[in-house]
Amino acid sequence: MTFPIFPDQASEVARKTDHLYWGLIFLSTGVLLVVFLPIIVFLFKYRRGKKADRSPVHLPEMKIEITWTVIPLVVFTGLFAWGANIYYTIERIPADAMNVDVVGKQWMWKIQHPEGNREINELHVPIGRVVKLTIASQDVIHSFFMPAFRIKQDAVPGRYTTLWFKADKAGTYHLFCSEYCGAQHSQMHGRIIVMQPADFQAWLSAGQPGSTLAQSGEQLYRELGCSGCHEGSTTVRAPPLQGLYEKPVPLQTRQVVTADEAYIRDSILLPAKDIAAGYTNDMPSFQGHVSEEQLFALVEYIKSIANASPPMQNVREGK
Numbered sequence: 001m002t003f004p005i006f007p008d009q010a011s012e013v014a015r016k017t018d019h020l021y022w023g024l025i026f027l028s029t030g031v032l033l034v035v036f037l038p039i040i041v042f043l044f045k046y047r048r049g050k051k052a053d054r055s056p057v058h059l060p061e062m063k064i065e066i067t068w069t070v071i072p073l074v075v076f077t078g079l080f081a082w083g084a085n086i087y088y089t090i091e092r093i094p095a096d097a098m099n100v101d102v103v104g105k106q107w108m109w110k111i112q113h114p115e116g117n118r119e120i121n122e123l124h125v126p127i128g129r130v131v132k133l134t135i136a137s138q139d140v141i142h143s144f145f146m147p148a149f150r151i152k153q154d155a156v157p158g159r160y161t162t163l164w165f166k167a168d169k170a171g172t173y174h175l176f177c178s179e180y181c182g183a184q185h186s187q188m189h190g191r192i193i194v195m196q197p198a199d200f201q202a203w204l205s206a207g208q209p210g211s212t213l214a215q216s217g218e219q220l221y222r223e224l225g226c227s228g229c230h231e232g233s234t235t236v237r238a239p240p241l242q243g244l245y246e247k248p249v250p251l252q253t254r255q256v257v258t259a260d261e262a263y264i265r266d267s268i269l270l271p272a273k274d275i276a277a278g279y280t281n282d283m284p285s286f287q288g289h290v291s292e293e294q295l296f297a298l299v300e301y302i303k304s305i306a307n308a309s310p311p312m313q314n315v316r317e318g319k
């Protein structure tokens with residue numbers, strides 16, 4: 001049995017983070033030595049009763065002041081830049097990411113792939129692909145922690161948070177919940193399984209449930225009656241959803257928002273919050289009627305029709 005002091009390094013970000021960590025350790029050690037070595041030496045040299053030269057010395061005070069101000073300033077500003085650089089790398093999601101949805105609930109992690117595959121407390125990913133996690137919580141705050149990738153992100157009720165990573169080493173790694181979330185918090189853990197791309201494809205096809213996440217979303221969209229107002233020539237007019245995703249939406253308040261995942265989620269749960277310009281607030285809230293997993297499916301459906309053109313009879317004159 002081995003007790004590794006450090007978790008595996010399974011991504012470039014993990015290596016960069018460790019370099020910074022060791023940089024901080026070495027620098028702190030250096031500062032420690034500069035301060036404590038003279039203390040210890042002088043402790044013995046000027047001990048009471050020792051015959052040491054105690055006559056006042058005249059040092060170039062200005063030079064000393066400038067030196068011990070400028071050198072630490074440069075060194076520690078450099079550290080800031082180093083850390084900020086890694087921070088921005090972690091916070092900026094690369095454009096070519098594949099999205100995977102994560103729902104935290106007491107006490108498990110539920111994962112949904114766009115292909116329709118679902119898993120619990122396990123996340124299978126291919127090596128060398130940027131994976132974007134869109135994270136929601138069904139109850140309290142959890143935190144999705146992947147030590148081998150040196151990243152974590154809270155799952156916060158009522159909103160989506162995101163995290164990305166790109167695994168470059170195949171293997172099985174820890175997944176933890178790192179936010180105390182109730183009695184069985186310590187049981188809320190699982191595995192990240194990084195596979196070769198071909199193996200990942202085989203895993204996807206083997207477990208494929210027959211409908212993709214977007215297809216499940218579309219089915220739900222019909223079952224919940226969304227299509228009744230958002231499609232065709234109905235008396236109740238609601239904005240068409242084709243081509244909506246990632247587009248700017250002018251609101252009644254003359255603000256313009258982008259129709260991202262969070263906007264779509266809010267529009268389903270809190271329809272009165274952001275009313276599209278030219279429409280009235282006729283939509284009922286689906287709060288409590290759809291689960292976070294179903295919301296992800298609905299969002300995925302709306303994403304899947306991002307390039308479709310809206311039916312003509314439902315298009316309003318824009319001003």
Ligand code: CUA
Nearest residue numbers: 142177179181
């Ligand atoms: Cu979920 Cu701790």
